[in-house]
Amino acid sequence: MPLARLPSMSALIAFEAAARHESFTHAARELCLTESAISRQINGLESSLQIQLFVRVKQRVMLTKAGSLYSEQVRDILRTLERNTISIAAHGSGEGSLELAVLPTFATEWLIPRLPGFYEQHPKMKVNMGVKTNPFSFEEEHFEAAIHHGKPIWPRATSDFLFREEMILVARADLIGTSIKKTADVLKFPLLYSTTRPESWKQWFAAAGIPSNSTPVQSFGFELHSMLVRAAQSGLGIALVPGFLVPEQAWRDGLVRAHEISIPADDSYYLVYPNNMRHSAPLEAFREWILEQAQKFGNEKPN
Structure with missing residues (x-):
């Protein structure tokens, strides 16, 4: 069976806006297009998919069940694309953000109290944190690096030693x-x-x-x-x-x-990141900073 032709980006953007508002008029206003242009994009999308996405009742439009499901999927895809575009644009600059998976208590008690020092050195960067207590696949998550406690074994990734405990x-x-x-x-x-x-x-x-x-x-x-x-x-x-x-x-x-x-402890803390992320300026800045902090911490005498 031949693959279906993928919809154009303009059609998906028009559909997402129309689905969110359930209004071609509001979607047209948001996208600075005419209502007829939105309607043409939606008609073309429905024709390509061979499925009805909206029910048209007089001057109103309502999502069908299929349209509602598809709108959620398209919205997720557009958000991911936007986030990835921002991220890749920041890789070669002194700006941007790092999506970091953290261990909750480690982040609360060790990492976050030290973060002001990172931002003093890199005021245009930011570190966004989410909790992950177990190893995961970078390919299946939005995270670009992780703080890991365990053995330095992570598929297709580099593990930089931080310290033991x-x-x-x-x-x-x-x-x-x-x-x-x-x-x-x-x-x-x-x-x-x-x-x-x-x-x-x-x-x-x-x-x-x-x-x-x-x-x-x-x-x-x-x-x-x-x-x-x-x-x-x-x-x-x-x-x-x-x-x-x-x-x-x-x-x-x-x-x-x-x-x-x-x-x-048998295991240690590591900063882990995919091998293909070493070109990322935010990651490199954070990596250099946290390795320095970890070395200082490791040299401190216990209370």
């Missing part, structure tokens, strides 16, 4: 008091863990010399580290979290180290 035990001071005198005493309290790192407590037990089959009085799982910290703040138990993700306010509000033993 130390996992520490935190709890409310009035929950634990002075009751933790030896490592096994942590088992007297509920243990809070990240569901994305289910083996972390076993690793801490190994470092602390506690038998791996030991069980606490209770345990609770949380997907995000921000939830984990908040649970510890609320007195739900002892949390094992990356130390740098504990906000300063939490320490001021009564959170303390529940035990001095810390463990290095």
